[in-house]
Amino acid sequence: MARLLITLxxxxxxxxxxxxxPNAVTVQELLQDAVEKVTxxxxxxxxxxxxDAGVHAEMFCCALDTDSPLRGDKFASALNFHLPRDIAxxxxxxxxxxxxxxxxxRGKRYVYRIWNGPQRHxxxxxxxxxxxxxxxxxxxxxxxxxxxxxxxFAAFCAAGSDVQxxxxxxxxxxxxxxxxxxxxSVEADGFLYNMVRIMVGTLLEIADERLAEDAxxxxxxxxxxxQAGPTAPAxxxxxxxxxxxxxxxx
Amino acid sequence: MARLLITLxxxxxxxxxxxxxPNAVTVQELLQDAVEKVTxxxxxxxxxxxxDAGVHAEMFCCALDTDSPLRGDKFASALNFHLPRDIAxxxxxxxxxxxxxxxxxRGKRYVYRIWNGPQRHxxxxxxxxxxxxxxxxxxxxxxxxxxxxxxxFAAFCAAGSDVQxxxxxxxxxxxxxxxxxxxxSVEADGFLYNMVRIMVGTLLEIADERLAEDAxxxxxxxxxxxQAGPTAPAxxxxxxxxxxxxxxxx
Numbered sequence: 001m002a003r004l005l006i007t008l009x010x011x012x013x014x015x016x017x018x019x020x021x022p023n024a025v026t027v028q029e030l031l032q033d034a035v036e037k038v039t040x041x042x043x044x045x046x047x048x049x050x051x052d053a054g055v056h057a058e059m060f061c062c063a064l065d066t067d068s069p070l071r072g073d074k075f076a077s078a079l080n081f082h083l084p085r086d087i088a089x090x091x092x093x094x095x096x097x098x099x100x101x102x103x104x105x106r107g108k109r110y111v112y113r114i115w116n117g118p119q120r121h122x123x124x125x126x127x128x129x130x131x132x133x134x135x136x137x138x139x140x141x142x143x144x145x146x147x148x149x150x151x152x153f154a155a156f157c158a159a160g161s162d163v164q165x166x167x168x169x170x171x172x173x174x175x176x177x178x179x180x181x182x183x184x185s186v187e188a189d190g191f192l193y194n195m196v197r198i199m200v201g202t203l204l205e206i207a208d209e210r211l212a213e214d215a216x217x218x219x220x221x222x223x224x225x226x227q228a229g230p231t232a233p234a235x236x237x238x239x240x241x242x243x244x245x246x247x248x249x250x
Numbered sequence: 251m252a253r254l255l256i257t258l259x260x261x262x263x264x265x266x267x268x269x270x271x272p273n274a275v276t277v278q279e280l281l282q283d284a285v286e287k288v289t290x291x292x293x294x295x296x297x298x299x300x301x302d303a304g305v306h307a308e309m310f311c312c313a314l315d316t317d318s319p320l321r322g323d324k325f326a327s328a329l330n331f332h333l334p335r336d337i338a339x340x341x342x343x344x345x346x347x348x349x350x351x352x353x354x355x356r357g358k359r360y361v362y363r364i365w366n367g368p369q370r371h372x373x374x375x376x377x378x379x380x381x382x383x384x385x386x387x388x389x390x391x392x393x394x395x396x397x398x399x400x401x402x403f404a405a406f407c408a409a410g411s412d413v414q415x416x417x418x419x420x421x422x423x424x425x426x427x428x429x430x431x432x433x434x435s436v437e438a439d440g441f442l443y444n445m446v447r448i449m450v451g452t453l454l455e456i457a458d459e460r461l462a463e464d465a466x467x468x469x470x471x472x473x474x475x476x477q478a479g480p481t482a483p484a485x486x487x488x489x490x491x492x493x494x495x496x497x498x499x500x
Contacts, residue, residue, distance in 0.1 A: 011372045073368050080369055090369040118323050119330055119340040122261040123377070 003099055004064045004075070006031070006045070007091040009057055013126050013235065014086060016053040018060070024053075027087055031062070034082035038075070039068040048101040048242050049108065052194070054234030056127060058111075061101045061242045101242075107171065109187040109241040110196045112232065117180040128181065129200075129236035135182050135207050140175040143206045144184065146216040147173040147199060154223040156202070158194035158231065166192055166223075175203070185240070194231050202229035253349055254314045254325070256281070256295070257341040259307055263376050263485065264336060266303040268310065274303075277337055281312070284332035288325070289318040298351040298492050299358065302444070304484030306377060308361075311351045311492045351492075357421065359437040359491040360446045362482065367430040378431065379450075379486035385432050385457050390425040393456045394434065396466040397423040397449060404473040406449055407442035408481065416442060416473075425453070435490070444481050452479035 008031070016024035020032075028045060036042045048061040070078060075092040083089070113128035115121045120130050147170045154166040172187040184200050202219065205211040211229065219227045258281070266274035270282075278295060286292045298311040320328060325342040333339070363378035365371045370380050397420045404416040422437040434450050452469065455461040461479065469477045 009372050076369050085370070085375050086372045088370050088372045088375075090367060117340060119326050120335070120338050122259050122336045122338045125335050125338075127373070 001065055001067055002094050003097050004066060004071075005091075005093050005095045005099065005101065006062050006064055006079075006089055008060050008062075008087060008089040010060065010088070011086040011126070012051065012054050012056045014084075017055065018047050018049070018051045027051075027057075027060070028062075030083060030087060031079070031089075034079045035064060035066070037082045038070070038078040039066055041066065041068075046101055048105050049191070049239065050193075051239055052197075052234050052237075056235075056238040058238055058240050059242055060239055061105070061244075063095070063099060063101045104244055105190075105242050106245060107187055107189045107243045108191060108239060109172075109185060109243075110191070111238050111240045112184040112186075112196060112200045112236045113238070114182040114184070114200075114236060115180060116177075116182045121180075124181065126235065127238070129233050131182075131204070131207075133207075135177075137175050137177040137182055139213060140182075140184075140203050140207060143203055143213050143216060144173045144175050144186075144199075146214065146220075147186065151220045152223055153192055153195055153220070155219045155225055155228045156195045156198040157192035157225065158198070159225055161193040163192060168192065168195070173199075187241075196237060197232045197234070198225075198228050198230075200232040200236070204232065205229035251315055251317055252344050253347050254316060254321075255341075255343050255345045255349065255351065256312050256314055256329075256339055258310050258312075258337060258339040260310065260338070261336040261376070262301065262304050262306045264334075267305065268297050268299070268301045277301075277307075277310070278312075280333060280337060281329070281339075284329045285314060285316070287332045288320070288328040289316055291316065291318075296351055298355050299441070299489065300443075301489055302447075302484050302487075304487075306485075306488040308488055308490050309492055310489055311355070311494075313345070313349060313351045354494055355440075355492050356495060357437055357439045357493045358441060358489060359422075359435060359493075360441070361488050361490045362434040362436075362446060362450045362486045363488070364432040364434070364450075364486060365430060366427075366432045371430075374431065376485060377488070379483050381432075381454070381457075383457075385427075387425050387427040387432055389463060390432075390434075390453050390457060393453055393463050393466060394423045394425050394436075394449075396464065396470075397436065401470045402473055403442055403445055403470070405469045405475055405478045406445045406452070407475065408444035408448070409475055411443040413442060418442065418445070423449075437491075446487060447482045447484070448475075448478050448480075450479075450482040450486070454482065455479035 076089040079089045115124040115128040150169040170188045326339040329339045365374040365378040400419040420438045
């Protein structure tokens with residue numbers, strides 16, 4: 001029995017997120033189905049995070065314990081043969097038996113895409129929030145920098161989360177424009193439930209001048225979810241990268 | 251009655267190209283349907299080119315003669331309301347009565363995308379050809395430069411085309427890598443039927459060393475379609491830009 005780290009990408013449009021749920025199709029379930037078809041054994045797979053319905057992943061990591069001798073592109077190709085076109089495994093490697101894709105992650109980077117043209121875009125319609133009014137990306141970038149640092153992000157955590165410790169360290173946070181696409185990217189040691197989407201929703205309140213450019217400081221200090229902006233729609237969010245120490249295999 | 255230049259983008263995956271055909275859904279037909287719903291009048295729309303089934307457009311231009319007083323974002327929004335999500339108009343402007351989107355185009359730029367990773371990509375699966383073996387983009391870029399100039403492209407024209415003059419001027423042609431994405435881009439005063447896809451198919455023969463790096467010179471000189479490579483799949487191709495003289499409205 002060996003523990004394998006499986007890395008995949010997916011377009012989350014059609015899925016109710018990563019984690020298996022009753023009466024909903026999830027990425028975890030389809031990957032477990034594919035593993036069963038390839039290895040002949042039904043096995044649990046542990047993910048690096050839950051992702052919400054409609055959220056995408058350019059890099060999602062998960063762990064599988066298996067007796068299969070397959071590794072690397074051979075295993076990836078076999079899994080992809082059984083997966084739908086909007087999910088694709090691109091790396092399979094052996095890791096230490098104690099490796100855990102969630103607890104051992106040293107951090108993650110998310111990107112939130114906003115299509116900032118007057119009309120919707122046929123491709124970004126699936127991968128970006130559409131905002132018609134021209135965003136001032138320099139102003140949003142200055143506001144986003146206020147997220148950087150070690151803060152209590154309780155105000156940026158969806159109600160109903162049972163997490164005890166809401167302190168997280170944001171290492172990098174920026175807003176940049178690429179033509180009519182505005183990209184919010186954030187790297188942290190960990191994220192609370194809906195944290196990135198609430199960070200973006202708050203920036204959009206700043207864009208609309210319903211909140212001041214420096215409002216984030218006070219919202220963080222308040223610890224009050226009601227002070228932050230609404231949760232931005234899932235389709236703009238993409239888990240871009242998961243970081244591990246090299247020795248752990250990431 | 252005024253002539254309007256309508257500019258749109260589309261994801262061609264679901265369509266049998268631009269031009270109306272019996273028993274097949276095309277972009278032109280859906281746009282004519284949308285115009286009829288907005289203006290109350292069924293009218294023909296003239297495109298800047300045919301595009302094949304499955305080909306995408308980041309910029310496609312077409313002309314409509316209409317009595318509608320709508321212009322700009324108002325007309326675009328009204329059309330987009332009636333168009334499916336994978337087609338989106340983004341500009342509508344009045345042009346001279348004699349403007350023709352095809353004959354007055356001074357040139358076009360196409361991009362052909364190749365996803366060059368060992369496993370397929372869930373998003374680029376719709377917008378790029380998948381080639382597993384690592385492509386040498388520097389070698390392909392040198393080969394692609396041989397397309398630049400005024401040549402008889404008869405060898406790069408699909409059989410069955412009834413075009414008389416097969417001489418075209420390629421102004422720019424290059425291959426570059428962005429991570430695991432390899433982009434072939436070509437700008438010319440005009441293109442023959444399937445010309446870009448045959449240019450790419452020929453480069454892939456060079457990549458596979460079934461043709462020499464300098465083979466394009468001899469293929470051009472031969473004028474023989476049988477000497478060039480196969481027609482690369484449609485899904486990698488995107489009409490990126492159409493050029494007009496400023497006075498004509500492009």
